[in-house]
Amino acid sequence: MTKTISPKGYFLVVTGLSIVWLVLYIQAQPSWTQNIKETLGLSAPLQATDDSFYNSRIDPIFEKYCTACHDGNKDKGQLRLDSYRHFTFSGRSEADLRVADNNLLLERMRLPETDRLAMPPFGRERHTESELALIELWLSKGGSGELTEDDFPEAPAKAKVIKFADIDWQKIEKDRAAYAKTLKDIQQRYPHVLHYQARTSNLVVIESFSITQQLTDKTVSEFMPLAPVLTELHFANSLVSDNSIDKFLTMPNLTVINLSGTQITSSRLVELLDLENLQTVIVSKSILTDEIRAAFKQRDVRLVSVNKG
Amino acid sequence: MKKIKIWDSPTRLFHWALVINIIAAWYTIENRLIELHEIAGHTLIALLVFRVCWGFVGSTTARFSHFITHPISALQYLVKSLKLKVHHKIGHNPAGGWMIVIMMLVIGFQLISGLLANNDLGFSGALSDYVSKATSDRLTQLHGLNFDLLVAIIWVHLVAVFFYVLVKRDNLVKAMITGFKILERQPAFRLRFASMYLAVSVFLLSAGLSAYLYYP
Numbered sequence: 001m002t003k004t005i006s007p008k009g010y011f012l013v014v015t016g017l018s019i020v021w022l023v024l025y026i027q028a029q030p031s032w033t034q035n036i037k038e039t040l041g042l043s044a045p046l047q048a049t050d051d052s053f054y055n056s057r058i059d060p061i062f063e064k065y066c067t068a069c070h071d072g073n074k075d076k077g078q079l080r081l082d083s084y085r086h087f088t089f090s091g092r093s094e095a096d097l098r099v100a101d102n103n104l105l106l107e108r109m110r111l112p113e114t115d116r117l118a119m120p121p122f123g124r125e126r127h128t129e130s131e132l133a134l135i136e137l138w139l140s141k142g143g144s145g146e147l148t149e150d151d152f153p154e155a156p157a158k159a160k161v162i163k164f165a166d167i168d169w170q171k172i173e174k175d176r177a178a179y180a181k182t183l184k185d186i187q188q189r190y191p192h193v194l195h196y197q198a199r200t201s202n203l204v205v206i207e208s209f210s211i212t213q214q215l216t217d218k219t220v221s222e223f224m225p226l227a228p229v230l231t232e233l234h235f236a237n238s239l240v241s242d243n244s245i246d247k248f249l250t251m252p253n254l255t256v257i258n259l260s261g262t263q264i265t266s267s268r269l270v271e272l273l274d275l276e277n278l279q280t281v282i283v284s285k286s287i288l289t290d291e292i293r294a295a296f297k298q299r300d301v302r303l304v305s306v307n308k309g
Numbered sequence: 310m311k312k313i314k315i316w317d318s319p320t321r322l323f324h325w326a327l328v329i330n331i332i333a334a335w336y337t338i339e340n341r342l343i344e345l346h347e348i349a350g351h352t353l354i355a356l357l358v359f360r361v362c363w364g365f366v367g368s369t370t371a372r373f374s375h376f377i378t379h380p381i382s383a384l385q386y387l388v389k390s391l392k393l394k395v396h397h398k399i400g401h402n403p404a405g406g407w408m409i410v411i412m413m414l415v416i417g418f419q420l421i422s423g424l425l426a427n428n429d430l431g432f433s434g435a436l437s438d439y440v441s442k443a444t445s446d447r448l449t450q451l452h453g454l455n456f457d458l459l460v461a462i463i464w465v466h467l468v469a470v471f472f473y474v475l476v477k478r479d480n481l482v483k484a485m486i487t488g489f490k491i492l493e494r495q496p497a498f499r500l501r502f503a504s505m506y507l508a509v510s511v512f513l514l515s516a517g518l519s520a521y522l523y524y525p
Contacts, residue, residue, distance in 0.1 A: 007391060010476045014468050021464070069429055074446060076429070116341060121430045 030089040048084035048145030053152050058138050059084070061131045065120050084145040098143030106136060130156065167200050175202035182225045189222070203231035203253055208238050217243045227251045236282070237261035242268045249274055258282040260306045266292060273299045282306060311495060315399055316488040317368040319508035323360050324485055327416075330356065331463075335456070343432045350423045351435075351523045357416055358515035366511065368502040370399065376406030383407050396477060399496050408466060415459050422452040424522065435522040 026032055037043035048054040062081040068074075070091075071082040079091025090097050095104040108119040113126055120126055137155055141147060149155070176196075183204060187194050192210050197203045204226055208215045215238035223230065224247055231253045241263040248254060255277050266287040272278060278301050285305040296303040330353045337346035364373040378386075383403040389395040390404065401409055424436040426449040437445045473479045484490045 004478050005475050007393060007472075007476050010472060018464075074429070074450070123431070 028092075028094060030094075031086070034085075034089070046085045046088060046145075049148075051148050052084075052145050053138060053147050053149055053155075054084050054143075054145050056149060057134055057152075057155065057158060061127060061135065062087070065125060065127050065131075068124075087143075088145075098139065100136065100139035100143070103139055106132070106139065109135070172200060172202060179204075179226055179229050186223065186226065194223075194226075197231055201231075202229060204229050205232040205234070206230065207234045208236070209234070212237050213239070215239060217241055217247075220244045220247050224250070228253065230254060232256040234258045235262055239263060245271055248272060251275065253277055256280045256282075260284050270295045273301060280304060310491050310493060312489050313399075313492045313496065314488055314500070314502070315370055315484055315490050317371060317502045317508075318488065318505065319359075319363060319367065319503075319512070320371045321485055321488055323356055323363070327353070327356055327360075331416075331459075343428055343430075347432070347434075347523075350420060351519045353416065354420050354424075354522065355512070355516040355519035357413065357420060358518055359512045360413065362511045362515065363503075363508070366503065366507065369498075369500045370401070371503075373410075376401035376403070377410065378403040378406060380407065391472075393477065396479070398479065398490065398492060399500070405469065408462070408469065412459075412462055412466065415455060415462055419452065419455050419459060422448040422455060426452050435525060 034043065034046055038045055048059075062070075066081040069076040070079050072080065075091075077091040077093070079093075080086035080089070087097060093104050097103060097105045100106070105119075108117055109127060109132055111118040114122050134155060137152060138144075141151065149158075179202075183194060190211060193208060194204055194206050197205050206223060211219070215235060217240060220240060227247070227250045230251045232255060233248070233251075234256075236258045237260070239262070240259065242265055245264075245268045248257065249271065252275070254275050256279060257272065260282050261284055264283065264287065266289055269281075269283065269287065269292055272281060273295060280302040281296070282304040283306075285307050288303070288305050293303060330349050334346055334349040334353065337343070337349055363371050369375055383406065386395060386397070386402060387404040390397070390402065397403065397405075424434040425440050425445055427433040427437050427442070427445045428449070433445070440448070470481050473481045479490075
């Protein structure tokens, strides 16, 4: 026969059990307890320092392979790997992921990719062995959010990431617009001679290979409406003379000029050094003197001499 | 003292099948057995649909009309019951009736959200193609959160049941197993029990709906 107990006694037991259950539930939510501690000033904010090994080397690995399913939007298994703070909270397993021995995260990442419990799951992009080794190395030193790269001299060097600046196509189009019609007119007169330096540039290059023997000082005059946007002039073996020097000096964006095999003499060559953006000048070796070489060297403009144009 | 039949077999089978399947659903998802979790879910769909239908066409004590009372009345009963001033002995008591409704709604949401959920690993609920991926993801989260709510409700249910068992000395667990209770006298109203043929028919229809969702 069931022994009767009083309502008061029963609800005392129920309250006790409910409290135990509630405490266990809250303990299973480490983020709650940490927030409470921080709010009460019992703990410093839990986060990795900016220059930490975690931020520079570990977080990018998690970001690449894990956070699609383990971030604030989808905390699969109640595990978030989108920050050091959440990493320390672990997941539903409640295992301390900062401890290297028997580390559940590593165990799951080491499983064959077709294993039911493998992480990342089969079909997803998978980490490399070196990335896994890096995580193991970090955990072997305590899974700290404060240790920096200097504390991990044995870690392989970080791969360099080359980032290209965003291309502002509208700006390029706008910059080109001012000289677009003039360029088109001259291109019709001199096909295959003028072109933009690059798809991302509004500056123009002149390649005179197809008109070498027709390219005179007068021809240069025809290019002058484009003077502000000319950046490279390849006039090798043409009939250009010292008379064009004044015209070249009105080209503020000129960076490269090839005058080898032309009628340019040494008398006015150094005047080109007045061009602020000039970087390279190619001329015939026969016209160079020590004074010219010294002047170019002093101005740090590359002077290339060739025997023939 | 008379031994009176209170619960029909279909209601009792439903109750314990529900318990087993909720435990199975929890165990399978905890162990990443998603295919078995889906089967447990579809079994629960069949059970819940059956119970809703049984609430309209089943035996007296299984019918909604028998145990759903005005909420105020249910609250008043609850207060009196806690003071041991009243003892409802046949079928669900007024407070318990509302607990049944709430539990069915929470389980219902759990099942619908499960049908629309996905696990990002190749599994999608039977109806998840009818909503966007973002909605499916959101419902997957709610599916997990709603389970916590379900656990809390189950806890309250157990507290109430054992209040009857330990304090009021009314063994509801035994009654839900055997279907019988020992009462001092016959109930004031006649208890009608629906036939097993009807129960089987209703369950087959419910199971058919669930199977249709499982094998689209």
